[in-house]
Amino acid sequence: MNQGNTPKETWKDGRRCSAASYTTGSYRRAIHRICDKHDLEKWSPNRIRHTAATEIRQKFGLEATQTVLGHSNAVVTEISAERDLALAAAIAAQLG
Secondary structure (H helix, E strand, C coil): CCCCCCEEECCCCCCEEEEEECHHHHHHHHHHHHHHHHHCCCCCCCHHHHHHHHHHHHHCHHHHHHHHHHCCCCCHHHHHHHCCHHHHHHHHHHHC
């Protein structure tokens, strides 16, 4: 019968680390620590998803982006993926 804390791996310097995986929070904290160490602007993992969503929307449209992100509502996708304002300007210029 297992009681108490689950076993964890120990690094050579004695610190403990989870053998399973990173959580969303621990992944974000690791990124922030590296940014602080190298005097970089802090960013969060969700920024990668946002950038990918914007690129997918520009190339394939809103419906494709919604499907890839797994959103059931396009309104949520519109928040995640920025509109292509350069495309809107090009259309307006072409139409006069």
